Amino acid sequence: MITQNKRLTGIVLGVAFLLSIPLIAMQFTNEVNWGVFDFIVMGVLLLSTGLVVELVIRKVRNADYRIGLIAVILVALFLIWAELAVGIFGSPFAGS
Template sequence: MILDKEKTAIIFAIPALLIITAFFGNLFLEGWNWSPFDFLIAGILLFVTTFFINLVIRSQKALRSKFMICFVILLVLAMVWIELAV
């Protein structure tokens, strides 16, 4: 069985892996031109989203409510990310 600390570590490892992947993509791919500021903004967005999803997962709400709230959080992340990409 996975402990709460392990769940939290796994949840927060996902955005860290995404940032690391973006870093290596920036190094090795020709069309990928992120500045350090882009990495900072992406990291903030991903870790804040992860923090809120972790709060929802730890709450005492029903599973369906948790799923819907997490979906809304991810939808807001996608909308902000798309807006910043334009």
């Protein structure tokens, strides 16, 4: 079984890996154009999502509730990500 500290390390390394994808892509194409602020926002969004999921895993004992809460957290992540990327809701935070 994975210890709690190894899971936290995995979360941080996972965020670093995911953020390295656009960083590497920026070296090869002009289609990806992220600034420092974009990396900070996405890093905070991914890290906070990972940490909240970890909190749910540690604190919620009922498996059905745990799965439901993690699903809600992931849906919220994707909705916020989509809003920041293309503005599906038209909020002032939209990226377009």
